[in-house]
């Protein structure tokens with residue numbers, strides 16, 4: 001029996017394997033792109049390390065990709081075969097890995113939280129619960145989880161900077177920016193290369209409209225990101241979002257081509273269909289097009305990958321992004337095939353299946369209707385999903401693109417009440433008024449004009465929305 005570097009028992013015979021386990025977990029926590037080779041080193045040191053099999057299962061699920069689920073299931077079974085010699089905490093990890101690989105995500109979260117009640121230093125259980133809760137749109141659970149666990153930690157505990165990063169991000173997503181920002185900045189002081197902390201503060205700066213600070217924040221920290229995984233692309237996407245808000249569309253496209261979708265550039269994407277990369281790319285192209293910017297043929301490679309992933313619904317929030325690519329390239333038949341595949345997936349049981357059924361599917365159907373010019377139908381389809389579509393996952397900044405999708409359909413449908421609904425939803429969700437958010441300015445002004453006209457008893461016409469048009 002060995003111990004990990006936080007003092008938790010680890011079932012393995014050698015100090016070499018325990019060190020390899022610590023190296024692996026550090027790599028996971030700090031978003032290194034070599035976790036696969038770190039896992040290989042651990043297996044070489046101890047092929048029967050039960051936590052190695054659990055981590056392999058977890059990593060396979062963290063890809064949020066249908067093709068890697070069988071590996072997750074195989075690894076969970078391999079861990080089960082070693083369960084008799086494992087500690088109770090490790091057996092809980094086996095159960096959580098098994099549940100997740102079978103689609104029972106809520107059960108997995110429940111197990112991780114039960115581990116944390118007994119072992120608040122189990123950073124794997126914590127980090128997985130944190131991350132999965134994020135992708136299920138549960139910021140409240142993210143906050144309560146980190147607030148329960150953090151008192152057991154100190155700056156001397158290995159991985160503390162990563163915990164602070166999670167503290168920052170959980171509170172950012174809950175809207176508690178005054179708690180989030182100092183935690184994120186402290187994490188960066190302890191580890192300037194912590195991308196999750198950089199990301200949490202980037203979100204605070206985005207939410208508060210501190211765009212120039214945001215650009216400085218990302219560009220100043222970027223030299224620390226050598227060896228980091230795809231999260232660095234997402235940070236550059238945030239940088240592009242600040243530039244977009246400033247109206248600097250040339251810089252947005254330059255960042256697109258060189259920093260977060262540089263398919264042939266110095267930061268070549270090894271797996272260009274990773275969910276976060278696809279979300280970055282599609283959501284930015286969608287925003288640019290709404291603003292009338294010519295994005296060239298950038299949609300094509302995304303649409304090719306979308307077609308190849310029809311039927312893969314493992315990442316619920318990526319689905320509307322895949323659909324955007326298919327629709328932008330006029331691939332109507334493929335878009336309809338994707339809807340059919342989503343319908344089949346949604347008929348199954350499981351945490352994500354239910355989310356796709358209630359939120360993902362109506363949005364996809366609305367996208368198809370909107371693309372076909374059936375804008376009223378699109379609005380009617382999407383409206384019931386509005387209140388809960390945050391359950392698809394994604395941050396407030398990412399969810400905004402779905403809000404814009406609804407706004408666009410409402411504008412084209414000429415439904416003033418739905419335009420107002422969209423604008424007021426964003427007004428209630430964002431720190432900044434919609435008039436200061438690109439993509440929302442014109443619609444916000446339309447609503448304001450109509451209000452002003454109503455106030456003086458001079459209605460400006462049957463439908464202001466129709467007359468003003470749809471440009472953002």
Ligand SMILES: [Fe+2]
Nearest residue numbers: 199234395397
């Ligand atoms: Fe983000």
